[in-house]
Amino acid sequence: MRQSFLFSKTRREAPKDELAKNAQLLIRAGYVHKEMAGVYSYLPLGLRVLNNIVRIIREEMNTIGGQELVMSALQDKDLWSRTDRWDDTKVDNWFKTTLKSGGEAGFGITHEEPLTRIMTEHISSYRDLPVRAYQFQNKFRNEMRAKSGIMRGKEFLMKDLYSFDQTQEEHEKFYAEARDAYLRIFDRLGIGDKTYVTFASGGIFSEFSEEFQTVSEAGEDIIYIDEEKNLSFNKEILTDEVLAKFDVNREKLIEKKAIEVGNIFHLGTRFSEALGLTYKDKKGESNPVVMGSYGMGPTRLMGTIVETLSDEKGIVWPENVAPFKVHLISLSGGDEAVREYADMLYEDMKKHGISVLYDDRDNRAGEKFADSDLLGLPWRVIIGKNAISNGEIEVVNRATGKIEKRKREAVLEI
Amino acid sequence: MRQSFLFSKTRREAPKDELAKNAQLLIRAGYVHKEMAGVYSYLPLGLRVLNNIVRIIREEMNTIGGQELVMSALQDKDLWSRTDRWDDTKVDNWFKTTLKSGGEAGFGITHEEPLTRIMTEHISSYRDLPVRAYQFQNKFRNEMRAKSGIMRGKEFLMKDLYSFDQTQEEHEKFYAEARDAYLRIFDRLGIGDKTYVTFASGGIFSEFSEEFQTVSEAGEDIIYIDEEKNLSFNKEILTDEVLAKFDVNREKLIEKKAIEVGNIFHLGTRFSEALGLTYKDKKGESNPVVMGSYGMGPTRLMGTIVETLSDEKGIVWPENVAPFKVHLISLSGGDEAVREYADMLYEDMKKHGISVLYDDRDNRAGEKFADSDLLGLPWRVIIGKNAISNGEIEVVNRATGKIEKRKREAVLEI
Numbered sequence: 001m002r003q004s005f006l007f008s009k010t011r012r013e014a015p016k017d018e019l020a021k022n023a024q025l026l027i028r029a030g031y032v033h034k035e036m037a038g039v040y041s042y043l044p045l046g047l048r049v050l051n052n053i054v055r056i057i058r059e060e061m062n063t064i065g066g067q068e069l070v071m072s073a074l075q076d077k078d079l080w081s082r083t084d085r086w087d088d089t090k091v092d093n094w095f096k097t098t099l100k101s102g103g104e105a106g107f108g109i110t111h112e113e114p115l116t117r118i119m120t121e122h123i124s125s126y127r128d129l130p131v132r133a134y135q136f137q138n139k140f141r142n143e144m145r146a147k148s149g150i151m152r153g154k155e156f157l158m159k160d161l162y163s164f165d166q167t168q169e170e171h172e173k174f175y176a177e178a179r180d181a182y183l184r185i186f187d188r189l190g191i192g193d194k195t196y197v198t199f200a201s202g203g204i205f206s207e208f209s210e211e212f213q214t215v216s217e218a219g220e221d222i223i224y225i226d227e228e229k230n231l232s233f234n235k236e237i238l239t240d241e242v243l244a245k246f247d248v249n250r251e252k253l254i255e256k257k258a259i260e261v262g263n264i265f266h267l268g269t270r271f272s273e274a275l276g277l278t279y280k281d282k283k284g285e286s287n288p289v290v291m292g293s294y295g296m297g298p299t300r301l302m303g304t305i306v307e308t309l310s311d312e313k314g315i316v317w318p319e320n321v322a323p324f325k326v327h328l329i330s331l332s333g334g335d336e337a338v339r340e341y342a343d344m345l346y347e348d349m350k351k352h353g354i355s356v357l358y359d360d361r362d363n364r365a366g367e368k369f370a371d372s373d374l375l376g377l378p379w380r381v382i383i384g385k386n387a388i389s390n391g392e393i394e395v396v397n398r399a400t401g402k403i404e405k406r407k408r409e410a411v412l413e414i
Numbered sequence: 415m416r417q418s419f420l421f422s423k424t425r426r427e428a429p430k431d432e433l434a435k436n437a438q439l440l441i442r443a444g445y446v447h448k449e450m451a452g453v454y455s456y457l458p459l460g461l462r463v464l465n466n467i468v469r470i471i472r473e474e475m476n477t478i479g480g481q482e483l484v485m486s487a488l489q490d491k492d493l494w495s496r497t498d499r500w501d502d503t504k505v506d507n508w509f510k511t512t513l514k515s516g517g518e519a520g521f522g523i524t525h526e527e528p529l530t531r532i533m534t535e536h537i538s539s540y541r542d543l544p545v546r547a548y549q550f551q552n553k554f555r556n557e558m559r560a561k562s563g564i565m566r567g568k569e570f571l572m573k574d575l576y577s578f579d580q581t582q583e584e585h586e587k588f589y590a591e592a593r594d595a596y597l598r599i600f601d602r603l604g605i606g607d608k609t610y611v612t613f614a615s616g617g618i619f620s621e622f623s624e625e626f627q628t629v630s631e632a633g634e635d636i637i638y639i640d641e642e643k644n645l646s647f648n649k650e651i652l653t654d655e656v657l658a659k660f661d662v663n664r665e666k667l668i669e670k671k672a673i674e675v676g677n678i679f680h681l682g683t684r685f686s687e688a689l690g691l692t693y694k695d696k697k698g699e700s701n702p703v704v705m706g707s708y709g710m711g712p713t714r715l716m717g718t719i720v721e722t723l724s725d726e727k728g729i730v731w732p733e734n735v736a737p738f739k740v741h742l743i744s745l746s747g748g749d750e751a752v753r754e755y756a757d758m759l760y761e762d763m764k765k766h767g768i769s770v771l772y773d774d775r776d777n778r779a780g781e782k783f784a785d786s787d788l789l790g791l792p793w794r795v796i797i798g799k800n801a802i803s804n805g806e807i808e809v810v811n812r813a814t815g816k817i818e819k820r821k822r823e824a825v826l827e828i
Contacts, residue, residue, distance in 0.1 A: 005481075006481070007533070007545040009542075035485070035486045036488065037515060039486045039488045041485040041486050041532065042484045043483050043532070044481045046483075047482055047484055068461055069456060069460075070455065070456045071449070071456075072453045072455050073552065073554075074453045074554070074568060074569045076453075095511045095519075099556065100506075100556045100557065101452075101557070101559065114455065121423075138552070140487075142513065142514045144515055154488060
């Protein structure tokens, strides 16, 4: 894409009321726009990043047998009353509204209830199990405070997968597969080495749930990491009893702030019993379906990547999620030969299937480099007079800062 | 995909409270689930259809220079008060809610206001124009009545594009390009021959807007078509004065019920003036930006396709939008040779890049055919004993009912 075509512009300052580094950088670079506290729109570059994250998650969810659907945001009060999750004294972050056609509705905070109800119409026999179903869908949560930028929005994109199994044993097997898929996703997103499986409080059906926590000063959680065992504990469950259970020595634990980038829950039969989701087993006997839920927020992940990988000059995207792989910069300064050379290289790069943002604007070199640092594409390719005269093109790696000279052919192999 | 893997099942009856044919068929076939009146979830097959419709619209929007973004559903009361579209006496279909952090918010019914505000931060000079920006995003409208299935939801997917130009003349030029793009979309979706450019009431900045109306008994609008001139008029503007303006003879007009599948509006400077979106022209003078808006609902289009193309046996998808191109049906009746043959053909079809749903279930032939008619995939390929013994495979076209015998190689060229 030509940068002169892109409508978003960079800016020097983030809005004064924006305190989170991730949102400050993303707003300055033109990736997102702040609508209200905790509410953001995704501009073209931001949407490209989000779509890349979604694509990676989707591939991994399909690999473990996920079937994609998309449920409504509008939620039925009656349904949530049946599981006792409607009342504000039980769940304190609903956005509620009044229907002109009569009654009240909410905007989905999560989707165990509606999906369990859907499954009552599609699951009746052991032959219909297992089912793993997921969606990418905007959740709404009426947060009191929103101070973490796009990492904790009142409206945010979430991938939520739900599993339906015959037995606890089959559920546990899938739960382990989902854990592995989550770890693959964090690796592919470039935050694998900073992300720990973290035990946290469970629910009525299990002692623990598992969170995936990415170490960052911007995190809202405190975790205790055992580096040797490669696992960690959320502060909320750190008791001597728990440590003994995992055979962990308190002395060895390292305290860190961290961002919860995913979580997986055993739900047992909490929802299937309340909403009548049963199946007939081989003997013809009726049993409640065993469920699990598996959450992960693409928008929060985008914020986490910015928090953990950016530097003093701007954002640093891993190749897998960058909106474009290459930032091609023409320093023509009015020189037609340079502009033509850059134009042709841009067309050739596209022909070679390279995803490229082409800074074809007339701005000064200093401005272009500052913008480029802020935008954070993995490779910067610079075309000035020298590139033409001696046939050597400067290629800069955004993450390492390493500069190399390449021939034109080698640039097309980037 | 193997049908035994797909969690959704067909059913004989639609819910009793569902009156619209489109939703009745889509629910029976397992494409959608009804959550509440006017609120639907999209199950895996339904999501595939919706994604196909979205892909076609996206391609055409990109062709006319659209840049994709995605804005928030949550809307700022202050912003909408500035254009006088917040008050319930002015706009009667808001879903409103109370923020725990204080104040009120709404769920977006449309997005002129937030996008105009975003553009005030990115457009300042004639050099920044034109801009065409669009999104696929869920709109929320607090409808009193919801009796048209997925064609008029309280929550529905919408493609909304907005144009920003220097002058009315440049706006008109783009408006015509958008009209052409819309007509190409309806052609690709298989409803082009039933869809008419229809003049309807405009706003303060133009006498008329243009609607795209698809003739159907399920439509909520009445239009008057001039077949010779290939245009039509919404009943709301049908006066002698208007007919004279278009040089149309009232006698020639044919009255039809129709579904509004898209609309395009001249907005003039209504929003840019209210929200301070101006640009400096070449002389350095400040002018308000000239705007247009262009709406189209993928969910409504999906409903319209079902309403207009289905038959007494079920849904009939055009190839461009079908969830799969081929419905491969094995009639093994426990015969291992037939099952193996069908399994191999399924794998080969996938290798040939054919999108195929494989009915590998043990159900009776009659059930399988009834399901297949209901699901409505364009081509049915039947594998029974005969297919193996004489090497002839029965291929049925869902739309025409035409049956042909093909050799295995020819089936792979479908």
